[in-house]
Structures are given as C-alpha cells and as structure tokens.
Amino acid sequence: MIDWFQNLGRTSLAIFERLGCSGLFLLRVLAALPALATRPRLLIIQLYSVGVLSMMLIVISGLNVGMVLGLQGYNTLVDFGAEDSLGQVVALSLVRELGPVVAALLFAGRAGSALTAEIGLMKATEQLAGMEMMAVDPMKRVIAPRFIAAVLSMPLLATMFSAVGVLGGYFVGVGLLGVDSGAFWSQMQSKVDFYDDIVNGLVKSVVFGFVAAWIAVFEGYDAVPTTEGVSRATTRTVVHTAFAVLGLDFILTALMFGSD
Amino acid sequence: MQKRTQEIAVGVFVAAGLAALVMLAMKVSNLSSFSGQEGFEVVAHFENIGGLKERAPVTVAGVRIGRVKSVVYDDKAYEALVTINIDSKHKLPEDTSASILTAGLLGEQYIALEPGGSEKMLKYGEEIKLTQSAFILEQMVGRFLFDKAAEGNKTAEGAVP
Numbered sequence: 001m002i003d004w005f006q007n008l009g010r011t012s013l014a015i016f017e018r019l020g021c022s023g024l025f026l027l028r029v030l031a032a033l034p035a036l037a038t039r040p041r042l043l044i045i046q047l048y049s050v051g052v053l054s055m056m057l058i059v060i061s062g063l064n065v066g067m068v069l070g071l072q073g074y075n076t077l078v079d080f081g082a083e084d085s086l087g088q089v090v091a092l093s094l095v096r097e098l099g100p101v102v103a104a105l106l107f108a109g110r111a112g113s114a115l116t117a118e119i120g121l122m123k124a125t126e127q128l129a130g131m132e133m134m135a136v137d138p139m140k141r142v143i144a145p146r147f148i149a150a151v152l153s154m155p156l157l158a159t160m161f162s163a164v165g166v167l168g169g170y171f172v173g174v175g176l177l178g179v180d181s182g183a184f185w186s187q188m189q190s191k192v193d194f195y196d197d198i199v200n201g202l203v204k205s206v207v208f209g210f211v212a213a214w215i216a217v218f219e220g221y222d223a224v225p226t227t228e229g230v231s232r233a234t235t236r237t238v239v240h241t242a243f244a245v246l247g248l249d250f251i252l253t254a255l256m257f258g259s260d
Numbered sequence: 261m262q263k264r265t266q267e268i269a270v271g272v273f274v275a276a277g278l279a280a281l282v283m284l285a286m287k288v289s290n291l292s293s294f295s296g297q298e299g300f301e302v303v304a305h306f307e308n309i310g311g312l313k314e315r316a317p318v319t320v321a322g323v324r325i326g327r328v329k330s331v332v333y334d335d336k337a338y339e340a341l342v343t344i345n346i347d348s349k350h351k352l353p354e355d356t357s358a359s360i361l362t363a364g365l366l367g368e369q370y371i372a373l374e375p376g377g378s379e380k381m382l383k384y385g386e387e388i389k390l391t392q393s394a395f396i397l398e399q400m401v402g403r404f405l406f407d408k409a410a411e412g413n414k415t416a417e418g419a420v421p
Contacts, residue, residue, distance in 0.1 A: 044270050052269045055276070091288050156277025163280035166288055185287070190317070190324075194289040202281075 022218045029147050029217065032139040042145040050111045050146070051153030055160065057110050058103055062161035065098055066090060066168025073169070074177050086179050087188035090169030095192060095201045096257065099162030101249050104208035107154055108241035112216035115146050116237040119220025120230035128221075143221060147213045154209020155202055162201065200256045207248060212241045299326060299345045300384045304358045309340045310369055310394025312360055317370045318344050325350045328371060344371065344388075353378040357390035369394060 036043055073089040119142065122128050128138040166188075173179040192198070216237050223233035306312075309331060318326040326346035334341040346352070355376030362369050373388070382388070 044267055047270045047273065048266045052273045055273055095284065095288065153273075156274065156280075159277055159280040159284065163283045163288075166284075188288055189290050192289040193315070194285055198281075198284050198289050 021222065022214065025218050025221065026214055028139055029143055029214075032137065032144040033148060035137075035140040036144050036148065039145075042141070043149055046145045046149035047153065050115070050149045051156065054107060054110045054153065054157060057106055058157045058161050059164050061102065061106055062094075062099075062164035063168040065102060065161075066094065066165030066170075067172045069093060069098075069165065070169035070172030070177070074173055074179065083173075083177075083179050084183035085187050085191075086169070086173045087166075087184035087186075088191040090173070091166050091188045091192050092197065094162045094165040094169075095197050097249070097253070099165065100158045100201055100204040100208055101245060103158040103161040103205065104154065104212055104245045105242055107150075107157060107209070108212050108216070108238050108245070111150060111153070112212050112237050112241055113234045115150065115213075115216040116220040116223070116234045117230060119143070119146070119217060120223035120225075120233050123221065123223060124225040124227070124230055126225075143217050147217050150213030150216065151206075151209045154212065155205040158205030158208075159202065196257075203256075204249065204252050207252065208245050211244045211248065215241050215244065299348045301329060302344050302346065302352075302382055302384075302386055302388055304342050304344065304371075304388040304391050305334065305337055305339045306342060306358075306360065306391050306393050307339055308393040308396065309342065310360055310362075310396055312342065312369045312371070312394065316368060318346065318373060319370060320350070320352070320373045320375065322372075325373075342371070352382045354380040354382055354386075355390065356382060356388055357392070358388045359392035360394040362395060 069090045070086065073086050074083055077083045077086055077089065119128075122138075122142065128142065131138045131141060170181075170184060174181045174184050219233040219237045219240070223229045312328060312331060314328055314330060316328045317324045318328060326344055329343040329345040331343075332341050333339075344358075352373065353376050355378040357374045357376065359372050359374070360369055361372050376390075
C-alpha cells in the first residue's frame with residue numbers, strides 16, 4: 001500500500017518536473033524570439049520545411065474530409081428532406097472543429113515529429129554543443145525559428161483545410177448528389193457567423209499550433225541523446241500533441257460555444 | 261537559386277492561407293451581407309416569443325433585411341423585449357407591425373415585419389407597437405380540442421329536447 005503511494009507520488013513529481021522544465025524552456029524560447037528579427041532568412045527556411053511541405057498533405061486531407069462530410073451529411077439529412085442544409089453542416093463542422101483539430105493532428109505527425117527528430121539528432125551528434133562552443137546560441141539559431149515557424153504555419157494550414165473541405169463538400173453535395181447550389185451557399189452563409197465561428201476556429205488553430213510547436217521543440221531539445229532516445233522523443237511528440245490538442249479542444253469548445 | 265525557390269514557395273504558402281481565410285469570410289460566413297455594426301435598432305414587445313433566438317432573421321415581404329440582436333425579459337411589462345438590428349439602407353414606416361413566424365413546419369422562427377401606410381418613418385431606438393406573438397403548436401392543438409369538445413357538447417344538448 002505504501003509502495004503504491006510512493007509510486008503515485010514519484011509519477012506525479014516526475015510529471016510536474018517535466019511540466020516545469022518545459023515551461024522554463026518555453027520562456028527561454030520566447031526570450032530568444034526577438035533575435036530572429038535580425039535573421040529573417042532562418043525563419044523562411046523553417047517556414048518552407050514546416051509549412052510549405054505540409055501544405056500538400058493538409059489540402060488533400062481537407063478535400064477528402066470535406067467530401068466524406070458531404071456524403072455522410074447528405075445521407076442523413078435526406079431522410080428529413082433537409083438536404084438543403086448540407087452546406088451549413090459541412091461548413092460548421094469544418095470551421096469549428098475538424099479544421100483546427102484534424103489539421104493539428106496531421107501537423108503533429110508531419111511537421112512536429114520531423115522537428116523533434118531533427119533537433120534530437122542535432123543534440124545526439126553534439127551539433128548543439130558545438131554551436132555553443134562557437135558562441136552561437138542554439139536557442140536563437142535552431143530552436144526559435146523552428147518554434148515560430150510552426151506557430152505561424154498552423155493557423156494558415158487549418159484555414160486552408162477548412163476552405164478546401166468546404167469545396168470538397170460542395171463538389172460531392174452539389175456536383176454528385178444534386179443539392180441545389182444556391183441553397184448550399186445561402187444556408188451556409190445564414191448560419192456561419194464570421195466572429196463566432198470562423199474567428200473562434202482561427203483562435204483554436206493558433207492555440208493548437210502553439211502547443212504542437214512547444215511540444216515538438218521541447219521533446220527534441222530534451223531528448224536522451226541516443227538513437228533510441230530520439231526515436232522515443234519523436235513518438236512522444238506525436239502522442240502528447242494528440243492528447244493536448246484533443247483535451248484543449250474540449251475546453252476551448254466549452255468556453256467558446258458552450259453558452260449559446 | 262535554391263534560396264529564391266524557397267522564398268517563392270513560402271510566399272505562395274502565406275498567400276494561399278490568406279486566400280483561404282478570405283474565402284471563408286466572404287463565401288462561407290455572413291460577413292459580406294451583414295456585419296452587425298451598420299444599421300439601426302428598433303425594439304418590440306412580444307407577449308410570447310416562442311423559440312425566437314438571437315441572430316434570427318428579420319424579413320419584410322420575405323426578404324431578409326436584418327437580424328434579432330437580443331431577446332430579454334422586460335420586468336415592467338411582463339413581456340419579452342426584442343431588439344432588432346435593421347440594415348441602415350432600409351426605411352420602415354412608423355406603423356409597421358411585427359409577427360413571429362416559423363419557417364416551414366419545424367423550422368427556425370423569424371420576425372416578419374409588415375410596413376403600414378404612415379408617412380413618418382421609424383427612427384433609431386423606437387418601438388414597433390403592433391406585434392403578434394409566436395404561434396405555439398401546443399396551445400393551438402389545445403384550443404382546437406377544446407373547441408371541438410365544446411361543439412360536441414352543444415350538439416348533444418341540442419339533441420335532448
């Protein structure tokens with residue numbers, strides 16, 4: 001019994017220690033951000049590898065999710081003769097939930113894991129230590145640009161996901177299933193509010209981007225500098241980001257849409 | 261040269277993200293039609309608003325010209341006080357009447373305005389005096405059954421002598 005309590009205590013302390021470490025790490029990253037203004041080129045390179053290279057995945061997934069939503073929504077709504085509200089169903093579910101959440105999960109798999117592996121390997125091959133020897137701050141040179149590139153990319157990617165998803169729903173609903181095109185758009189416009197739905201969705205994606213970026217660079221920087229350690233850190237990035245995004249999504253949804 | 265391609269790609273990426281946002285704002289949401297700021301407000305008292313919600317449409321002759329801004333309970337009048345936001349390019353005469361209707365059998369409720377014949381126009385913050393409450397299905401069914409029962413009694417009484 002006592003052992004059990006000891007285990008529980010040890011685990012909780014370990015969790016809090018890690019949270020504290022990551023919090024301090026975040027502060028250091030944020031403090032290193034202003035230095036980036038003098039080297040915008042570093043940011044562009046990272047925006048390319050984090051954002052641009054994820055774009056194809058996001059656009060294709062968005063299109064598919066939108067098409068599936070169109071198909072499923074139509075099959076359910078047609079029973080009630082309400083297939084005209086298909087546009088509203090597709091747009092609201094994408095803009096409020098699926099856009100930010102699915103984009104964040106895909107982003108963690110595509111870009112977050114890559115960031116962790118890259119930084120972890122830099123640490124394992126002592127490149128970070130080498131930079132410090134040359135009086136180059138790895139926080140400013142390596143971590144900060146990757147972090148801010150991920151934070152900036154996420155909202156853009158989530159917005160693209162939603163926009164392409166709506167088009168996918170349009171292709172399936174109007175193109176294949178014969179929903180009236182005017183009804184599709186007008187029902188959507190009458191029910192989707194710019195501030196309540198689109199801006200809130202955007203806020204969600206900013207929060208998710210921040211969390212995903214934070215976890216990815218922290219796990220990389222904190223990785224045990226061995227082959228196995230890097231592989232574990234990469235796995236942890238994906239798993240923790242998924243948990244964090246889904247948990248935060250519930251909280252944010254309750255805060256934003258709960259009081260209607 | 262690789263630098264150039266990278267920068268172009270990032271530029272395209274950012275532009276695509278912004279274009280997606282503009283598309284969501286203009287095509288998907290209602291930002292292009294009603295932003296909620298421009299327009300003038302009028303109020304109306306209703307005995308019963310049924311299921312009227314904020315942001316429900318306000319129509320004249322079936323055309324949407326505004327939205328319900330807020331629905332609150334008025335302690336003094338024991339009635340519901342509805343604030344309506346109407347697009348400022350429209351004008352309504354002073355004796356406009358408002359009624360709460362339902363779109364379709366089970367659809368959402370909205371306010372239909374019917375302009376009167378007055379020369380004077382409604383001004384900002386004024387009240388629409390002529391209102392008609394929401395159509396409540398349960399009350400209607402109840403009244404109908406009651407009337408039928410009363411009718412039945414009458415014919416029964418008439419048959420006795």
